[in-house]
Amino acid sequence: MNERFISFEAVRKSYDGANYVVRGLDLDVAEGEFLTLLGPSGSGKTTTLMMLAGFEEPTHGSISLGGARIDSVPAYDRNIGMVFQNYALFPHMTVGENVAFPLKMRGVSKSQISERVSSALDMVRMAGFESRRPSQLSGGQQQRIALARALVFEPRLVLMDEPLGALDKQLREHMQIEIKHLHERLGINVVYVTHDQSEALTMSDRVGVFSDGVLQQIATPHELYEKPANIFVAGFVGENNVVPGEVVDIDAGLCRVRTPDGSVISAVAGEHVRKPARVVVVVRPERIVLAREGDEAANRFAGKLEEVIYHGDHVRLRLNLLGSEGLQVKLAASAITAPFSLGATIHVGWRPQDCRALIQS
Template identity: 55%
Template sequence: MLTQDSASETAFVRFHQVQKTYDGKTLVVQDLNLSVREHEFLTMLGPSGSGKTTCLMMLAGFETATSGEILLAGKAINRIPPERRDIGMVFQNYALFPHMSIRENLEFPLAVRKVPHAERKRKIDAALAMVNMSGLGARMPGQLSGGQQQRIAVARALVFAPRLVLMDEPLGALDKQLREQMQYEIKRIHKESGITFVYVTHDQGEALTMSDRIAVFNQGVIQQLATPKELYERPQNAFVAQFIGENNSLHGRVLTVQGDTCQIRMRSGETVSATSPRGLQVGSETTISLRPERVQIGDASASVNNRFHGIVKNSVYHGDHLRIVVDICGQPNFVIKVPNARISAPPEIGSAISTGWQTEDCLALN
């Protein structure tokens, strides 16, 4: 599957038919066509070994494309060394110089680029202020927390005003609470700086929180390129549906297709009304994607299009919601998420409950 942005001719970053192999046989990246818009925050998301980090390293210049072309601001950069690409880089392990103070770490990329001494102080002060670290310039990296070191790593990538900033799993070493805090901080910095960001992660929640658009990778191929909302609510295939957030998959055969809706006969015999993608054929096998929070239970399920009875197998309290697992429509591990404000008591294990969902909330996949 090739992914090509319709505005590729005006793209700020463009991968054109890029391939990468390390052994001459297996393609780690296959026929990649991808455009990144200027000023946007684009995330490359996928499991380990999906090719996302390899793509970032080729863009940075640390890996060489086997074939194809990579362009930055309309200029091919395949043969330009990393230090001449005008790209800032943030790594997971911070990569700060431990023997240099924070100010000296930030001054290093400016000195390499021969920025005048009088201008360096101003740029360093501005970079420290942007990451809320003013006043800590005299400290050594070892005197800072992990979150503070990551802020300095971001400041160092921004201090010389690059055209593009690349981030490779930058929050992976932080604990959950700090990681979530840094997600919002990096997004704020992106908006304030106006610089184009390309970000790599395997964390779906991180990608949904931070990105303008997300490219979902699997086995060296982009499965879908879209906004977070579109990816979550309208996945193009079963891989994207399962990889982005929690998802229920129901399997069946297409009975009818009328406009943008279809009827699906489940393997267990029930019929489900679902939203139909283009090209869905009567008689074909399909997988229905349905998010757990879209499912209604009890009285709330009486007014929806698809109504069924299920047997409760498990119920777990998650603070803001209750996660209920039921056996329904031939799916023994069907998940329902119900806000705690909508339910007075969890259903008993083994009890029967009424459930349902709207046609527009479930999507049949080609």
């Protein structure tokens, strides 16, 4: 398998000549991989996708696909399928004509076209819709047609630009699974852009997190969630409690951090953490558990209960703890035995391997 199927080398992009939208991107994508570019709007993820599609040219650096440089290849010669946010189905063509369009452009014979169109529609479970107009379809159906159109000419790579952004939550989750299955079945490369972190975690082999034109971290969903490289990733992917402090001791990957109120937290040391350094400790709300008085654990603290919110499957507590007013704790509803009373002192704790100390930028 080609480990460098898609390769960005020192790619920079500026629209106005003064500010860079993408600054110094180095990125390799393996063949058959499902890569998601995740980030807030204006982070450079869409620009990266547009450069790969051929709609934007990099200001510096080079992009190659399958070993050949493609920066100067026009979009229509790149043989890359693309699914757009608002589907971009041609309104003056029927569904069948839309799906046949890329084949027609490639001079495929008529009999082959109708065969491949119907098998592509079969694949997205839209068989029999050939003669409908796009305007007669629902959003989810239009998205399936757009998928069929991007896949029918069997491209090596399919780009998706927030393709599910216009769908409602349930349909979106359903389509996520369907796209994932299609990817697994066809074995093609997918580069997917989204600002929805749960979508990124659900679907991808690897996720690249963008902020401010810089690729902050690229890793598997598991690693991204468990080992965020910096504060931005820790805050953007999933939820995290953030407690500032100072490193007082570091040993074998574990460090001790003193918080402003004098407590000490044991945490996994992130990259570049040494003594002394100002850091933040990040810990996920669902990793915090209730502790009984007298329990001896590495990280065990007591705080005042400020708020309780019931969510059905879980309960959220807001605690005044470690000098931070809004420490969130997420407890499974089944783990709660006695009712909480506001203002009471609650004992909580977490394991050192469940929290990380990250350098404050």
